[in-house]
Amino acid sequence: MEREDIxxxxxxxLFVADGPLTIQRLGEVLEGVExxxxxxxxxxxxxxxxxSRRGVRLVEVAGGYQLRTAKVNADWVKKFLGxxxxxxxxxxxxxxxxxxxxxxxxxxxxxxxxxxxxxxVINTLLDRSLIRAVARKDVPGRPFLYGTTPEFxxxxxxxxxxHLPTLKEMEEITLPEMPGExxxxxxxxxx
Amino acid sequence: xxTRVQLEIFEGPLDLLLHLIKKNEVxxxxxxxxxxxxxxxxxxxxxxxxxxxxxxxxxxxxxxxIHIKSRMLLPxxxxxDDEEEGxxxxxxxxxxxLEYQRFKDAADQLERRELLTRDVFVRSVAxxxxxxxxxxxxxxxxxxxxxxxxxxxxLPKDVVHExxxxxxxxxxxxSLLLDQLRTQGKILFESLFAEVTTRMEVVVxxxxxxxxxxxxxxxxFQEEATGPIQIEAAAGxxxxxxxxxxxxxxxxxHGT
Numbered sequence: 001m002e003r004e005d006i007x008x009x010x011x012x013x014l015f016v017a018d019g020p021l022t023i024q025r026l027g028e029v030l031e032g033v034e035x036x037x038x039x040x041x042x043x044x045x046x047x048x049x050x051x052s053r054r055g056v057r058l059v060e061v062a063g064g065y066q067l068r069t070a071k072v073n074a075d076w077v078k079k080f081l082g083x084x085x086x087x088x089x090x091x092x093x094x095x096x097x098x099x100x101x102x103x104x105x106x107x108x109x110x111x112x113x114x115x116x117x118x119x120x121v122i123n124t125l126l127d128r129s130l131i132r133a134v135a136r137k138d139v140p141g142r143p144f145l146y147g148t149t150p151e152f153x154x155x156x157x158x159x160x161x162x163h164l165p166t167l168k169e170m171e172e173i174t175l176p177e178m179p180g181e182x183x184x185x186x187x188x189x190x191x
Numbered sequence: 192x193x194t195r196v197q198l199e200i201f202e203g204p205l206d207l208l209l210h211l212i213k214k215n216e217v218x219x220x221x222x223x224x225x226x227x228x229x230x231x232x233x234x235x236x237x238x239x240x241x242x243x244x245x246x247x248x249x250x251x252x253x254x255x256x257i258h259i260k261s262r263m264l265l266p267x268x269x270x271x272d273d274e275e276e277g278x279x280x281x282x283x284x285x286x287x288x289l290e291y292q293r294f295k296d297a298a299d300q301l302e303r304r305e306l307l308t309r310d311v312f313v314r315s316v317a318x319x320x321x322x323x324x325x326x327x328x329x330x331x332x333x334x335x336x337x338x339x340x341x342x343x344x345x346l347p348k349d350v351v352h353e354x355x356x357x358x359x360x361x362x363x364x365x366s367l368l369l370d371q372l373r374t375q376g377k378i379l380f381e382s383l384f385a386e387v388t389t390r391m392e393v394v395v396x397x398x399x400x401x402x403x404x405x406x407x408x409x410x411x412f413q414e415e416a417t418g419p420i421q422i423e424a425a426a427g428x429x430x431x432x433x434x435x436x437x438x439x440x441x442x443x444x445h446g447t
Contacts, residue, residue: 015314057311066313067313067314068307068311068313069311069312069313070311071305071310071311074309074310074311077312081312090202090298093301093302094202094294094295094298096298096301097294097295097297097298097301098294098297100297100301101294113290113291114202114203114205114291115203115205115206115248115252115287115291116202116203116204116246116248117246117248129407132406132407133407144406155306155308156301156304156306156307157304157305157306157307158304165300165301167293167297168293168296
């Protein structure tokens with residue numbers, strides 16, 4: 001098989017695939033083609049789509065390869081699809097970040113970091129399949145330990161968990177400027 | 192005269208404290224505890240005035256702040272056991288604030304990525320949502336209970352009193368069900384109970400199934416409203432054994 005044929009077949013398979021397509025799955029279909037050749041062909045395809053500024057791009061996500069729309073076209077795609085995209089609230093995002101970096105983690109452990117009850121948020125995340133129970137912790141009550149799912153990787157365009165942005169060291173943390181509104185405080189003098 | 196009050200909605204007491212620290216332009220590691228406590232309490236008061244629900248955790252933090260403030264007023268004990276006494280009373284709070292800030296930063300970083308269904312899209316499927324297989328609808332709890340009743344009604348109406356001790360654990364039932372799904376892919380709800388002869392076993396099997404739904408190892412579907420209920424493995428099935436393995440055997444044991 002010519003290299004161009006392989007590339008063409010891969011592109012077709014990527015188009016019909018319902019989720020990220022793994023090298024292994026491609027190998028099962030394209031019997032006899034070496035893994036390395038599959039990988040380099042995918043890289044080529046990725047570069048071609050990128051360089052010719054095509055409307056679909058090939059991204060490596062959640063352990064596989066997937067065709068996704070180009071970010072520059074986001075507004076047009078949204079206009080076409082209509083509807084409101086589900087916005088992720090602050091609480092959801094923070095809880096998800098804690099789970100992503102500290103998994104497997106229990107509800108109570110998340111609560112001790114956030115300082116608030118997270119029951120509702122956890123249920124939302126479970127409903128959206130962004131997290132799942134992965135085991136139970138060997139402590140009284142045997143609480144569930146939660147971890148992230150492949151859907152989490154897909155949502156945040158991550159190849160795998162090692163590609164999470166590095167968590168800042170405690171010493172590096174500086175507080176960013178708050179654009180927040182003034183709070184109606186009584187100043188110290190008034191009290 | 193109208194007073195415009197703008198209140199940000201704080202995620203929690205730590206969030207509020209971080210806000211106050213930023214607003215006062217003070218260092219997180221050297222919090223002027225008296226000032227911050229005062230402003231913290233003032234904010235709670237405002238929240239209460241406007242009937243905002245001040246959750247318990249805000250009050251716990253208020254108590255913590257007051258406690259730290261009072262400890263700061265005490266002279267530092269400089270005797271030998273300065274493990275306890277000599278440490279800055281603010282230390283634990285600072286640690287918590289820094290850790291929380293760390294995850295707030297991480298959340299910001301995640302949000303800046305190319306988000307699926309916000310920045311980028313895939314062909315017709317939105318992976319963030321659980322998409323049922325075409326033509327399938329998710330089964331409601333009531334439909335499940337109706338189906339369970341059918342199974343129970345089918346059991347032989349035994350009038351003979353048999354005495355036997357049979358241990359069926361939910362864990363066993365869970366692994367059994369997962370094994371079945373692994374080999375058959377999809378199974379009918381009713382076939383789950385094909386070889387079940389006692390009420391207790393039906394109940395344990397049913398609970399095992401519910402537990403697997405809860406941990407998202409399986410999904411339950413129906414092709415049409417009155418059609419047969421089907422069970423299939425969810426994406427997370429490979430992790431289900433880990434969940435089972437951790438299941439406390441004693442607590443799920445049932446005998447008949």
